[in-house]
Each structure stands twice: as C-alpha cells, then as structure tokens.
C-alpha cells in the first residue's frame with residue numbers, strides 16, 4: 001500500500017498548494033468577513049458554549065431514549081413536489097441551459113467527457129435529454145452506470161418521477177441480485193459492476209445506443225476495466241456513444257485515453273465555502289462531530305441551512321446519529337427546566353449508507369417543515385447524491401478502503417485518510433445553495449502531511465482475482481497487457497493469478513479450467529462460486545446456496561443499543577459450535593421453518609429485511625445453477641459434508657491454533673484472532689484448525705465467519721500446498737492413516753514458503 005502510491009504524492013501540485021494557501025477560504029469572497037466571524041464563533045467558542053448548556057449531569061438518564069428527529073416523528077413533511085414543480089426545477093438546472101449544445105456535441109462525437117459541478121444535473125438530466133431526442137428509437141436503451149448501488153436506485157427513482165412513469169417500466173435500475181427493469185425499459189441505471197458482467201453475455205452491448213459512465217472520477221475497479229473494454233468495443237460498434245461524466249480534474253486523462261475525446265463543461269454555480277480546520281488533532285471524530293453539529297444547530301437559526309456530516313461507515317454513522325440525538329435531548333431538557341424556549345429538538349437526523357433499506361435512504365431528499373436536517377453519510381454524499389439546502393459540512397477526514405497487501409496476500413478493510421480532492425469535494429457540498437462553512441475534524445498540518453492529492457484508483461489497491469477471472473472469461477489472454485488507464489501493481493496481479501491457479505480456476509498455462517469457467521458464471525467472489533460448485537458435486541448445494549446467500553447480505557443479527565445482552569443471548573441460541581457458516585444456515589433454516597415470519601425475526605433479534613434479501617438472492621442463485629445444469633440437492637441432516645465444501649473453498653484461508661485464543665495463518669504466519677461474535681467461542685476449547693471468510697484489520701487482525709475443519713481435508717484439497725510434520729523426533733516416520741486429524745501438525749510446503757518470500761522481496 002505504500003510503494004505504488006508515491007506518484008500521487010506531489011506536494012507541488014495544484015491541490016496541495018490550494019490546501020495550504022487557501023486553507024481558510026476555498027473561494028475568496030468579498031462578503032466573507034462577516035460570515036467568517038460567525039463561523040469562527042461557532043467553531044471556537046464552542047467548548048464554553050456547549051459546556052454551558054449540556055455540561056450538567058442532572059437529568060441525563062431520563063432522556064436516554066430521546067427520539068429527537070426520529071423517523072417515527074409525526075411533524076408534517078413538505079408535500080411532495082407536483083409534476084409541474086418538478087419540471088420547473090428541472091428547467092432551472094445548469095444542464096438544462098446547455099441542452100442543445102450538449103446534444104449537438106453528442107451527435108458529432110462517439111466519446112464525450114462531461115464535466116460539471118455536483119448538482120448541475122448530469123445524472124438526472126443527460127439520460128432524459130438523450131431519451132427525448134431519439135436515442136431510444138429502434139428499441140435501444142440508454143445505460144447509465146453508477147459506482148454505488150444506492151446511487152443507482154435513488155437516481156432511477158428520481159428520473160422515473162421526473163418522467164412521470166412507474167419505476168421499473170420505462171425507467172429502471174439493475175444492481176447485483178436486484179433487477180427493476182422490464183421489456184419496455186429504455187433508461188437503465190445500474191452499477192458499473194453490473195454492466196461489466198453484462199459484457200460477458202453481450203460483448204457488443206447491442207441493447208444499448210448509449211452508455212453514460214457516471215462518476216468516472218471514482219475510479220472503481222469496474223469502471224477502469226470497462227474503460228479498457230470500451231477501447232476495443234467502440235471501434236466495433238461505431239454507432240455506440242460513450243459519455244463519461246466527471247466532477248473533478250480527471251477529465252483530461254479520460255479524454256486522452258480515448259484519443260483526445262472532446263470535453264464539454266456544464267457551467268456551474270457555486271458559492272464560496274469557508275474551510276475551518278481543527279486547531280489540534282482530534283482523538284474521537286464521532287464525539288467531535290457530535291459537538292460541532294450541536295454547536296451549529298444551537299448557535300444558528302434553523303433557517304440558516306442544513307448540515308451534512310461525513311463519516312466512514314455504518315457503525316460511526318449510527319453512533320453519530322444516536323449521540324447527537326441524546327446530546328440535544330439533554331440540552332432540551334435543561335432548557336425546558338429553565339423555562340427557556342429552544343429549538344434544540346427541532347431537528348431531523350438522517351443516516352445514509354449503502355446497507356440502509358431504500359425507503360429510509362429516500363428520506364434524505366424530503367424536507368420536514370420547521371426542522372433542521374442533519375444528514376450523516378458515507379462518501380456517497382461526496383458526489384453521487386446531492387442533498388439540497390446544505391450549508392454546513394462536517395468532515396471526519398477518513399473513509400473506509402479495501403486494501404490488498406500482496407506481501408501477505410490478504411485483503412482487508414481499513415480506515416484511511418481521504419484525499420485532498422475528496423476533502424475539497426466534501427467541503428464544496430456546503431456551497432450549493434449559498435455560501436457555506438466546512439468544518440474539517442483534522443488539522444491543517446494533517447491535511448498537508450497525510451493526505452494524497454488524489455485518491456488511489458481501486459485497481460491499484462485491491463485483490464484482482466475476481467477481475468482477472470472475469471477478464472480471462474472475456475477471452476483476454478494476457479491480462480497484464482490489457483489497456484488499463486492505470487495499470488495494476490504487477491506483483492498484485494501476479495499474486496492474484498497465482499491465487500486463481502491455486503484455487504484450480506487456471507491451469508499451468510494460465511488458461512481457464514472447467515472449474516474456472518463455471519466459477520465466472522456466478523456474480524460472486526471466487527471462493528463463494530467455488531463453494532457452490534463443489535457443493536453441487538457433493539450433493540449439498542441446497543445448504544451451501546443458503547450459506548452463500550446469507551454471506552451476500554448485510555448483518556442478519558440485530559444488536560440494538562441498550563439491549564446488547566439480550567440480543568447476544570438470542571444470537572447464541574442459533575450457534576452451531578463448530579461453524580459460523582453453519583450458524584447462518586441454522587438461522588435461515590429456522591426462519592424457513594417458521595414460514596419466513598417477520599414477527600419471528602423480531603422475537604429473535606434478526607433483521608427481517610436482510611433475511612428476505614437472502615431469500616431473494618438464494619432464489620436467483622438457484623435459478624442460475626439450474627440454468628447451468630448444476631444439481632441442487634440437500635444433504636439432509638449431514639452437515640459435515642457441508643463443512644468439507646466450505647473447507648475446500650477457503651483452503652487458502654486456513655489457520656491453526658497457537659495458544660489460548662490465537663491462531664496463525666498457515667500461509668503467511670500472520671497472527672489472527674476470532675471475531676468476538678464467533679460461534680466458535682461457545683464451544684469450550686477452540687478447534688485446532690479453521691478456515692475463514694474475511695479478515696478485518698482494526699487494532700488487531702480478526703477473522704470473521706469461521707468454520708472448524710479437519711486438517712486431513714486441507715491435505716485432501718491442497719496436497720500441493722500443505723504438508724504434515726512430525727510433532728517430535730520420536731514420532732518416527734509419519735503415517736497419516738495412524739492419526740486423527742487433530743493430532744497432526746499441518747504446515748505450508750517449503751516451495752510455497754519460498755514463493756511467498758520471493759514475492760515479498762519483489763515489493
């Protein structure tokens with residue numbers, strides 16, 4: 001993660017200079033002085049201001065369940081805009097003003113790069129312009145890709161509303177495992193990953209007259225691969241238009257990649273945003289964000305504007321929402337006691353992250369009368385979604401990143417500082433409807449020293465096995481020669497190819513094997529596809545289908561605040577002591593036995609929505625298996641065969657016990673711990689060998705979703721990799737047939753260790 005990012009660290013680049021010089025003001029503005037003092041006031045006197053209102057301990061307990069601004073609140077919402085009002089606001093968008101020029105440049109060119117401020121109407125308007133101007137005659141579709149599922153769904157909903165049609169008919173969306181399109185769909189929003197998979201079945205993308213690759217600056221893995229695919233595809237489909245939209249400075253790179261494609265800038269309006277840095281490093285950004293948001297809310301009139309807080313993920317978003325709620329309850333309680341009128345509780349706090357159900361996500365676009373809106377979001381609100389009326393931004397300065405270390409061959413989720421480009425983008429959200437203020441919960445030095453100018457594209461920081469498998473099945477012989485806009489790290493690519501080979505997806509010449517071909521047919525990560533295929537051979541695919549589906553949905557166990565103990569107990573009743581995978585299977589089977597009941601879920605602290613989704617995914621995967629002629633059978637009550645299939649799929653992710661509660665990774669010697677929620681804790685002694693689903697990197701390395709395995713199985717599936725050693729000198733020659741699995745000591749074969757060391761030396 002360090003070696004391949006240096007090119008981005010150019011302290012002399014425009015962004016860094018801006019960050020340093022313009023740190024106080026993103027845009028110079030004559031009227032700034034007056035507001036500056038206001039901002040400084042909110043930021044600087046805050047400690048005293050807040051201490052004065054919430055510093056008293058009395059009454060805190062009584063408001064623990066305060067539900068300020070909860071969704072259950074009954075305050076009247078502004079009525080939804082009428083069709084006429086929507087058309088009126090459409091006409092006011094910057095994109096609308098340049099409609100005919102834009103259409104002309106699209107007619108004249110095959111590839112166009114559109115640049116425009118967030119909120120100028122790129123996503124919602126451009127597809128409609130094309131639709132209205134004959135791009136769907138002959139029954140072809142306009143496809144619009146989004147880097148995120150949430151954005152695809154939300155934007156499709158909005159466009160359907162603007163076009164006055166039912167979602168799923170003329171306008172629809174398609175994301176993995178969820179298709180809201182029909183035969184009549186002409187404008188289709190989808191994730192970039194989904195379009196990439198469509199190229200597998202329809203290499204010429206014949207159904208489309210135009211593809212809009214929205215938010216291309218996000219540089220997701222799928223976007224980058226699609227770029228490479230389009231390079232060739234566009235010459236074979238001269239009638240296909242490609243529109244790339246970008247909010248930042250990457251436009252030139254995109255243009256150059258497609259042979260000097262013309263750029264079209266939508267003139268935007270933005271207002272100046274004052275940037276306020278934290279004076280000293282912040283130790284707890286959730287706490288700090290809560291304090292800052294309460295200060296803003298208490299010190300300014302509600303009408304002065306809404307607040308947008310950037311956090312890294314579900315956990316800190318939820319913590320911020322509930323923390324802010326109780327903080328303001330305390331204030332309200334105190335002020336009521338002192339007979340002071342106050343607007344502390346006139347607030348609506350709304351989380352937004354991708355795992356959130358769609359109906360709750362939609363709430364961020366509604367306005368409740370007489371209340372200030374506080375949206376707490378992941379970086380989805382950076383450019384993908386525009387919430388109108390934001391005047392204050394609070395930025396924690398971090399985001400969650402999936403990072404791959406080729407040295408140890410592991411993918412992990414890490415918290416990393418955002419880039420300066422992201423920081424500026426986040427701040428900019430405060431200046432859409434008027435001048436705004438952005439509070440950065442980090443110091444100016446941090447911004448200068450720790451942040452890269454631009455984010456590192458995903459292709460240069462993640463495991464590529466999934467992508468390489470896809471490229472192989474698209475017929476790309478040498479994936480290292482693929483036309484990447486930014487090539488992946490070569491060591492990572494080699495390691496990922498090696499991983500595919502080790503899994504049996506590639507043969508010694510690097511060609512797809514039968515197994516590899518079949519694996520690529522599932523929209524799943526390689527280990528899960530393999531698990532399904534092995535299960536089908538072993539007549540337990542009914543069970544493994546359930547497990548794979550349960551692994552494809554957000555958390556199924558519900559752990560509400562203040563009822564942790566109770567919910568932990570409920571969870572432990574589902575435990576299958578040797579496996580978290582089987583625990584998930586158990587949950588699903590019992591839910592099924594209870595007629596898929598929502599009430600039953602509630603009673604057992606399970607997330608009904610997640611289970612429902614798992615059921616839906618299961619149905620789709622099942623159909624996909626049947627289409628491929630694979631058997632779907634049940635092993636009945638024999639779950640050890642299921643465990644064996646799990647073992648075969650994760651044989652590269654195995655660990656053996658090393659001490660009381662520790663494991664070591666068999667391949668790289670990394671010290672691992674079981675996640676505290678694992679069912680294996682309930683079994684007394686920990687099992688000597690395990691395989692795991694994912695690795696989480698927090699302060700320690702945790703393995704999440706684990707299954708106990710017999711080392712003989714590992715030997716059986718990976719004889720090339722694993723070896724038994726003698727426990728002591730007196731053991732004599734080792735005869736495996738004399739031993740039970742847990743008496744044996746399994747280790748990596750020396751050639752595999754050498755290979756790992758070699759790769760380590762190369763990086």
Ligand code: CDP
Nearest residue numbers: 118119120121122123124125154158386388
């Ligand atoms: O893509 P870009 O950032 O240029 O803008 P957009 O997403 O097309 O948004 C244009 C306008 O539509 C903004 O004023 C949004 O607030 C509004 N919009 C909305 O009200 N509801 C949505 N679900 C999406 C957009």
Ligand code: MG
Nearest residue numbers: 122123383384
């Ligand atoms: Mg957009």
